[in-house]
Amino acid sequence: MERKEFAAFYDQQQQQQQPGMFDMSSSDLGFMDLLGGQDFSPYLYDMIPQQQQQQQLSSSLQYQSPPPPPPFSEATSDLTNLPATPNSDSISSATSNEAATDHIEHVNSKITSKQEKEEDDEKSKQQSKSKKKPLKKQRAQRYAFKTQSEVDHLEDGYRWRKYGQKAVKNSPFPRSYYRCTSATCGVKKRVERCSDDPSMVVTTYEGQHTHLSPVMTRGSSIGMSQSSMNSHFNNYGSMMQNHYQQQQLHHLQQQQQQQQPYMYNLQTPGNYSTTTTTTSVSPSTSHHHDQSRHFSTSSASPSFLRDHGLLQDIVPSDMRKDE
DNA sequence: CGCATTTGACCGGCGC
DNA sequence: GCGCCGGTCAAATGCG
Secondary structure (H helix, E strand, O other): OHHHHHHHHHHHHHHOOOOOOHHHHHHHHHHHHHHHOOOOOOOOOOOOOOHHHHHHHHOOOOOOOOOOOOOHHHHHHHHOOOOOOOOOHOOOOOOOOOHHHHHHHHHHHHHHHHHHHHHHHHHHOOOOOOOOOHHHHOOOOOEEEEEEEOOOOOOOOEEEEEEEEEEEEOOOEEEEEEEOOOOOOOEEEEEEEEOOOOOEEEEEEOOOOOOOOOOHHOOOOOOOHHHHHHHHHHHHHHHHHHHHOOOOHHHHHHHOOOOOOOOEEOOOEOOOOOOOOEEEEHHHOOOOOOOOHHOOOOOOOOHHOOOOOOHHHHHHHHHHOOO
């Protein structure tokens, strides 16, 4: 249900047409595909159960969650160069409709060309803007997070410089563009508020940091003790790194098995939480597929993927004592 | 003073 | 070719 909402939201954001047209399975596909399926970018986003959301909203919780920083480039290795994921034909089997798929592919190609252009532009500018050959360049990896938050720009441990803001079509909320302030790091992120649900903030990361988070080496500024913040981000960073590797691993397995997308849940309980839960969620609320297939939560999975509640996200698996 | 933000201009892709 | 749109630039401004 939540994913459907998000897919519809994204659809509106992108094209303002056919809202609510996707069914569950195509929604899942659509989102994954739109945002990163082609270049094998795992997309993480919030999938808070609706009941829980409503509870949070009605109780007017000051609910903020720092979106997790993308993994460092070292963590991805050459797995990022995997071939494009063939998704539309293999996943949209059950109830997806072709119009949605076409639309998704269209938008996806749009994104591709845009990104290629941006990267080309950046290169050509750096090289004294002489001639620019449209070299095929690999897309930067992108990660989208949907987060319930009252503030637009969430702390994630990195320092960002805002370089633009644009009005979003059919949305009263603007989209902000940020770049990582680190000189050698070209990571960007976009932050926009969901027009359908103003309490939700969509953060899209593009690229991977080539450096450690500043809060790993310095203090933080969001009301935590330095030790707890360092602990949080260190653990979290390593978790995400592991997580990311696992995603890629499982993606490979999934491609071989059934090429199913996987979904994650990112949500943060509590006020300006210092914890972020990342749990596996079966795609399409798993109508017709073996849940363990999408994200190996079974015994075959690493221990950090087992359900330890919040603990699994805060304490690295090798520091926990599994009962 | 150095850095971050704001904001209008600009650019290129795309659809008509 | 034109207009729309998403994304970026960069000068002006703000702030500690």
